[in-house]
Amino acid sequence: MSGVLVLDRARTAAALDVRRVVDAVATALVAISRDAVSAPPRIAARTPSGLLGAMPGYVPGLGLAAKLVSVFGDPARPGRGAHRGMVALFDEHDGRPLALMDAESLTAVRTAASATLGARALARPGARRYVVVGTGAQARAQLALLAECHPDAEVVVAGRDPRRAREAAAGHPGARVADGIEEAVRGADVVLCCTGATSPVVRRSWLAPGTHVSSVGGSHGPELDADTVGDAALFAEWHGAAGSPPPAGAHELQGLPPGREVVLLGSVLAGxxxxxxxxxGLTVFKSTGHAALDVAAAHVVHAVALAEGLGTTVDL
Structure with missing residues (x-):
């Protein structure tokens, strides 16, 4: 095929086969852990109310891609915001542009995939009670993925706005809404934090022994308190989650004591x-996002779109 395949938001979402995305993201995470990925730390241009980030990456066998994404908060709704942008996929062998797709839906699904992989790898055997903290687009993507991949799990949704929590919970057929975050988190086996928080929304004192936490939000500040981070075994997508300042690194992992280990999730997935x-003990997977995960999801979108005849081809 010549030309560039352009996929709008609806067609990008239609091509995001979540099971294939989970598998591709696992491949990318393992490649990161084995230093087989080329991806410079994310950079960003900042405005008074948000940022525009750039994330190029190459994963052997999955492709070459770059994402431009804006992250802006909503002044009228503190703690909430939006991620908007686009992903360009290129041929990894000759550099031809192959596809241009929506970044928002792609980012939400690949991020939910990483959080789910973190829970699969790090939660105690038999973990059943999943709590999703958040009510926005990322929380909804997480709930949709749980409905597809873990339909029999006990799922609880918690957020500050009961109406939005009920709307988000509709994305999973068995989900119920908790009265508050603390009530939901107490007794959970797995906590999936998907918020735009600027300060911690989960406290160590709420977490039962053996709980696993996957934290994928917190672009503007920490989702987890310092005691949770201090008491947990820590895992991340890449070493820069602790070694680089935000926006590339995680707010929660800044200033760790010398010698404090942050293990790559891919090394666990690889055995x-x-x-x-x-x-x-507690386990925490702190996701900052990584260009390799965008490459993985873009690879799936492109393959599915070609197979199903989705999108429009243009000459660029």
Whole structure:
């Protein structure tokens, strides 16, 4: 095919086969852990109310892609915001542009995939009670993925706005809405934080022994308090989550004590690290996003779109 395949938001979403995205994201995470990925730290241009980030990346066998994404908060609704942008996919062998697609839906699904992989790898065997903290687009993507991949799980949704929490919970057929975040988190096996928080929304004192937390929000500040981070075994997509300042690195992982280990999730998925180990300690997977995950999801979108005849081809 010549030309560039252009996929609007609806067609990008239609091509996001979530099971294939989970598998592709797992491949990308393993490649990161084995230093097989080329992806410079994310950079961003900042305005008084948001930022525009640039994330190019190459994953052998999945492709070459770059994402431009804006992250802006809503002044009228503190703690809420939006991610908007586009992903360009290129041929990894000759550099031809192959496709241009919506970044918002792609980012939400690949991020939910990483959080789910974190829970699969790090939660205790038999974990059943999943709590999704958040009510926005990322929380809805997480709930849709849980409905597809873990339909029998006990799922609880918690947020500051009961109406929005009910709307988000509709994305999972068995989800219920908690009265508040603390009530939901107490007794959870897995906590999936998907918020635009500027300050912690989960406290250590709420977490039962052995809980796993996947935190994928917090572009503007920490989702987890310092005691949670201090008591947990820490995992991330890449070493820069702790070694680079935000927006590339995680707010929660800045200033860790010397020698504090942050394990790459891909090394657990590959079997190169045991993961949680024995006992009832906390585990935390802190996601900052990584260009390799965008490459993985874009690879799936492009393949599905070609197979199903989605999108419009243009000459660029």
């Amino acid at each position: 190169d690290h045991p993961g949680r180990g024995e006992g009832d």
